[in-house]
Amino acid sequence: MQKTVIAPSILSADFARLGEEVANILKSGADWIHFDVMDNHYVPNLTIGPMVCKALRDYGIEAPIDVHLMVEPVDRIIPDFAKAGATYISFHPEASKHVDRTIALIKEHGCKAGVVLNPATPVSVLEYIIDKVDLVLLMSVNPGFGGQSFIPSTLLKCQQVRELIDQTGRDIRLEIDGGVKVDNIKEIAACGVDTFVAGSAIFNAEDYQKTITEMKANAEKGYAQ
């Protein structure tokens, strides 16, 4: 297993003070920034695009930016995010006509490629692509909004994808997103997850550092199980 990564979702940040919020969260121990891109088409919400990603880089944010594209179509926005400073770019296979080509496009633009599975998307979608991706993101809520409850059936899926990843022998990150909290992260980590997106649990907390520290400690307890 790779090192634990906590990736706060800026969907729950105060957008009026985004640069400051992101700098604070990184100072508080966050490893990556999770950047949710919604188009009011693939999902029923509208958020931020490459200009905001570039603005964070211009503000001096150096940490990995983990872009989660909830957009359809996906391909035409990939070069813009790469230019804007994205580190990882992940997309939903349902939103791409040619999944293998989209993965190649992300890599050609110098980014790491991820695929995202919704709660009802079967693990079999990974069969012919697992060897090509750098990250698998499992949604534990239906995409579109922060603050939803963790869907428990995702735990079995985490175990299944962890097995697939281990069979490849490659360092592919297994990321979870949706309803992740201090009190359920141990159980999630025990299922093989190494990368945790959390929005409301971190940004609604009074003390970012305490929350991130507790999340990391509880994840470690989960690996030890």
Ligand SMILES: O=C(CO)[C@@H](O)[C@H](O)COP(=O)(O)O
């Ligand atoms: O992509 C999404 C929702 O579509 C997530 O990144 C949420 O923003 C996570 O928020 P919490 O469930 O942690 O509040």
